[in-house]
Amino acid sequence: MASARSVGKKLTIEGETFSIKEATPDNFNGLDFIIFSAGGSVTKELAFEAVKRGCLVIDNSSAFRMEDTVPLVIPEINGSACRKHQGIIANPNCSTAIALMGLYPLHKAFGLKRFFAATYQAVSGTGAHAIEELQNQVHAWTQGSEMEHTVYPYPIAFNLIPHVDSFTENGYTKEELKMLNEGRKIMSHPTLMVSTTCVRVPVFRAHSIAINAEFEKPVDVAKARAAISAFEGAELTDDPDHKIYPMPLYYQEKVLCGVGRIRKDMALENGLSLWVVGDQLWKGAALNAIQIAEWMHKDGCLKKNTKS
Amino acid sequence: MASARSVGKKLTIEGETFSIKEATPDNFNGLDFIIFSAGGSVTKELAFEAVKRGCLVIDNSSAFRMEDTVPLVIPEINGSACRKHQGIIANPNCSTAIALMGLYPLHKAFGLKRFFAATYQAVSGTGAHAIEELQNQVHAWTQGSEMEHTVYPYPIAFNLIPHVDSFTENGYTKEELKMLNEGRKIMSHPTLMVSTTCVRVPVFRAHSIAINAEFEKPVDVAKARAAISAFEGAELTDDPDHKIYPMPLYYQEKVLCGVGRIRKDMALENGLSLWVVGDQLWKGAALNAIQIAEWMHKDGCLKKNTKS
Numbered sequence: 001m002a003s004a005r006s007v008g009k010k011l012t013i014e015g016e017t018f019s020i021k022e023a024t025p026d027n028f029n030g031l032d033f034i035i036f037s038a039g040g041s042v043t044k045e046l047a048f049e050a051v052k053r054g055c056l057v058i059d060n061s062s063a064f065r066m067e068d069t070v071p072l073v074i075p076e077i078n079g080s081a082c083r084k085h086q087g088i089i090a091n092p093n094c095s096t097a098i099a100l101m102g103l104y105p106l107h108k109a110f111g112l113k114r115f116f117a118a119t120y121q122a123v124s125g126t127g128a129h130a131i132e133e134l135q136n137q138v139h140a141w142t143q144g145s146e147m148e149h150t151v152y153p154y155p156i157a158f159n160l161i162p163h164v165d166s167f168t169e170n171g172y173t174k175e176e177l178k179m180l181n182e183g184r185k186i187m188s189h190p191t192l193m194v195s196t197t198c199v200r201v202p203v204f205r206a207h208s209i210a211i212n213a214e215f216e217k218p219v220d221v222a223k224a225r226a227a228i229s230a231f232e233g234a235e236l237t238d239d240p241d242h243k244i245y246p247m248p249l250y251y252q253e254k255v256l257c258g259v260g261r262i263r264k265d266m267a268l269e270n271g272l273s274l275w276v277v278g279d280q281l282w283k284g285a286a287l288n289a290i291q292i293a294e295w296m297h298k299d300g301c302l303k304k305n306t307k308s
Numbered sequence: 309m310a311s312a313r314s315v316g317k318k319l320t321i322e323g324e325t326f327s328i329k330e331a332t333p334d335n336f337n338g339l340d341f342i343i344f345s346a347g348g349s350v351t352k353e354l355a356f357e358a359v360k361r362g363c364l365v366i367d368n369s370s371a372f373r374m375e376d377t378v379p380l381v382i383p384e385i386n387g388s389a390c391r392k393h394q395g396i397i398a399n400p401n402c403s404t405a406i407a408l409m410g411l412y413p414l415h416k417a418f419g420l421k422r423f424f425a426a427t428y429q430a431v432s433g434t435g436a437h438a439i440e441e442l443q444n445q446v447h448a449w450t451q452g453s454e455m456e457h458t459v460y461p462y463p464i465a466f467n468l469i470p471h472v473d474s475f476t477e478n479g480y481t482k483e484e485l486k487m488l489n490e491g492r493k494i495m496s497h498p499t500l501m502v503s504t505t506c507v508r509v510p511v512f513r514a515h516s517i518a519i520n521a522e523f524e525k526p527v528d529v530a531k532a533r534a535a536i537s538a539f540e541g542a543e544l545t546d547d548p549d550h551k552i553y554p555m556p557l558y559y560q561e562k563v564l565c566g567v568g569r570i571r572k573d574m575a576l577e578n579g580l581s582l583w584v585v586g587d588q589l590w591k592g593a594a595l596n597a598i599q600i601a602e603w604m605h606k607d608g609c610l611k612k613n614t615k616s
Contacts, residue, residue: 159556
């Protein structure tokens with residue numbers, strides 16, 4: 001389903017062709033669950049109509065993430081929070097989800113106190129039009145023409161823009177604050193401290209994050225690596241002597257996030273530095289939403305719609 | 309002067325044509341000072357020959373930076389250290405120089421205790437062949453061909469490589485350790501703590517650095533901005549409401565480094581977050597070397613060569 005504009009378009013997925021219907025309340029009747037992937041305003045308008053009709057909504061927007069009645073879920077971390085849903089489950093912010101795939105196993109091992117994160121965010125996080133803008137700028141550059149831009153306030157090709165989402169009063173952007181607020185909620189860790197700088201980079205796909213993290217307990221690099229390896233949402237990509245570290249070009253369309261460059265932090269008492277990379281369209285968005293439905297199906301808490 | 313390979317080539321600079329001579333000890337005779345910009349091994353071979361002949365060497369390599377007898381200088385910070393030279397003065401690492409243009413004025417205002425830095429380093433830091441490699445990869449990409457690479461271990465176009473200089477035993481790269489060691493020496497601050505992650509990004513020119521810094525005294529954003537504005541090596545580029553922040557595309561061939569995104573750090577007691585951008589071929593290399601000579605000339609400590 002999509003907006004009226006797309007009605008009648010065909011989509012072929014693994015050989016099967018689907019015809020797009022309009023996302024209207026009536027079309028929600030009888031569905032067990034719906035994955036919403038629209039802007040916050042459309043979501044707010046339609047999600048309650050779906051819930052009224054007995055559908056579970058798994059929502060990819062930020063509209064409901066911080067509502068007390070809405071679980072915010074990464075299945076590998078807090079899947080069981082799904083059981084307490086009241087009709088809506090929220091999917092986390094992309095950078096937060098990817099950072100936590102590296103941080104959560106370390107939190108379990110050593111007790112996370114605070115972390116500093118600098119993000120390197122791909123243009124696909126902004127949408128298809130941003131991918132096209134980077135493509136067009138690169139083509140223009142090879143032809144010696146001017147790099148035009150409408151999606152971002154400045155050219156992104158061969159540039160960096162330290163501005164993702166809008167600025168808030170304290171000088172952080174909303175995107176930067178999500179790392180704190182969503183991180184606390186997903187890990188049930190209300191005293192966690194976080195400081196983030198979010199930067200858009202000329203990469204098409206997959207976000208990367210440099211992290212300095214401080215823990216309650218003494219840390220150990222071998223134990224940290226073992227914790228990452230044992231965690232089902234991440235893979236250890238960490239052998240610097242053989243030039244093995246995660247990079248966005250190699251984390252496109254990967255289910256797992258990659259964690260590397262793990263070392264004792266030189267400026268923190270019980271600290272680790274690490275580098276996490278993940279496909280923000282997959283683990284940072286669509287894949288996590290599907291994994292929520294899968295987790296619930298396995299758990300038995302994904303119910304049949306009995307309203308119609 | 310250059311290696312034998314370039315002898316006889318002509319260089320035209322502001323209308324005047326120069327013919328390249330070989331960099332041999334004899335050719336150093338009578339020169340007051342020489343700016344060395346070669347690899348560490350050539351520097352080690354030739355610098356002492358120049359010193360023996362009464363020339364001051366201002367060296368851009370890392371060969372002598374940490375020697376006790378060699379001043380490591382950013383003129384705006386520790387110009388007076390030049391007076392104690394014993395024939396060689398070292399020019400700092402590019403990322404360190406740029407980071408300190410933001411940090412030093414804040415250190416003076418609030419007393420720096422430690423900082424965390426994540427770098428976004430342009431390919432020109434590696435040299436002309438790396439610029440060409442990124443150009444070739446981008447052209448190949450627009451033509452649908454494979455992106456070949458010989459300079460970096462992986463393609464850098466549309467990618468990020470968290471590996472600058474070689475790895476050391478503690479898991480940090482040499483480049484990452486320079487931020488600590490050179491930072492301490494330049495600011496005469498032996499207890500400073502630093503943790504850095506250095507990342508190569510697909511940008512041609514100008515390095516960017518995300519910094520979280522902790523201070524002894526309570527911090528204030530307005531005072532921090534005033535300190536940056538008052539510092540002769542940096543300019544304040546910090547008005548997020550009007551989308552004003554430093555970006556590498558606009559800091560090419562700029563004498564001053566740009567400092568922006570200044571805000572109270574959310575995870576440090578007396579902390580500031582900031583974003584610093586500077587042309588690493590200028591302030592991070594050639595410009596700083598020239599500024600050292602200029603500072604010494606003004607100060608009167610740049611002596612005539614009296615040996616020949």
